[in-house]
Amino acid sequence: MAETAIKYDSSKCTACKGCQVACKQWNQLPSPLLAEEYEFTKSFQSPLDLSPNTWLIINFSEVKQDIGIDWNFMRNSCFHCTEAACEMACPVGAISHKDNGAVVIDEEKCIGCRYCVASCPFSVPRWDEARNKTFKCWQCFDRTSAGRAPACVSTCPTGALEFGDRDEMVAAAKERVAELKAAGFTKAELYGETELGGLHTIVVAHRGLDAHGLKRDPKIGVTEFWQLLKPLGGIAAAATVGGLGFSFLMSAKYKRGEFTYDEATDTVVEKEVEK
């Protein structure tokens, strides 16, 4: 299977949230039914963050201008990194790459350790306390493996979301960035071509990465630390055991006499012991 990717073009996104709904419907992710379940923050963003039952949201960055505001939308979901920190950090191999580049969590294997939660540079995986498992977007692998587009893409009415061969998506995104620049969006940038080995969500950020809240040069920092700590810990433990083994051998012939204390004269007397 060739590598595939979702392309998100912020300049075409109207934040209709159809993708959010489609994601919930296809993946059977319940939403809270009670009134005022979500905090009101004066933003049109809803819900405010990803959760174990919300794998995709459109982030709203509402920037005040002299007249009106700039709507800097951003699709917030798993980027399906090639160098996936979550996959590297998972101690039980519950997170893996599919042939098309999608990074998926095997719920059967997940033990809820949350190493992936701590390691993701985009804070995507979310842990569910009740189920003690972690959840995130799996790029609708059930659909894509059957030749269909992910649910979010299939419902997008404006063409902001597209799905296809990764190279083609990158090429189309580059072309779109050039078009946007020519049209006056001088800060327009492409995201995902090379970040973390190449993402499987390619973004056209028409007002630039910073305006859309995209992390420049994301790192797998915490995971790198673990990858260093684990062998270092092993080396430290092995060196300690080795050093003490050496000490054990060196002290094999150790012997000393018997000490007694004479309180009257405050002296310690050593008597040799015959062996």
Added chain:
Amino acid sequence: MRYIQRQSAFARGLHWIHTIACLSLFATGLMLFIPQVAGAVGVATLNGARLVHRVMAAIFIGAPILGIIINPKGFKHFWKSMVFKWDDDDKEFTKKFFPYLLFGAKQHMPPQREQKSGQVVADGAIVIFSILISLTGIVLVWPATFGGAGSAMWTWSLLLHDVSMVLLSVLLIAHIYIGAGIFKPYRGMGRLMFGDGKVSETDALYHWGTWAKEELRKGDKVTTA
């Protein structure tokens, strides 16, 4: 042969409880820390290990706190024995200890008080990292109270929990080697925590000369068997 009662039944009991808790925590924690082990034991075992880890963590944290509440005098005594102004003997002991440990105990070591200066450093480090691993463990178990799983505090706790585990492992390997008397000059020391808590006059004078003389002069903890 005279003996000095060095460890009380209460201290030995507490040490037994902590030994079992500590080894269980180490074994169950290691299952998650080493991916090859995690993969080998499987999900069901890991879920069981998670439960054992939490129960043992409660014992690991709770036992010493309960110990302080039940026996505050014992804790005060322990604390006093750990905190003292280092004299020349202590500095010399610390300087000579590693060559002593590594090269067959050929060094002549200066006399020591109830706690050797090296013991204070090693045990002090164990206490500090035990507190750190306990506090970070609490954050890991109740993420919602501390900003949620994935928050900066939670992530730092996870990192420090792992770092503390590595450092404690190294310290505890050395603690077992010396404390259980695997190191020949310390042969018989296992009796202090896993036996009747007594130390012979000869061992006491060799290891804790200053303290042994004081106790032998006072005589209230001295027995002949």
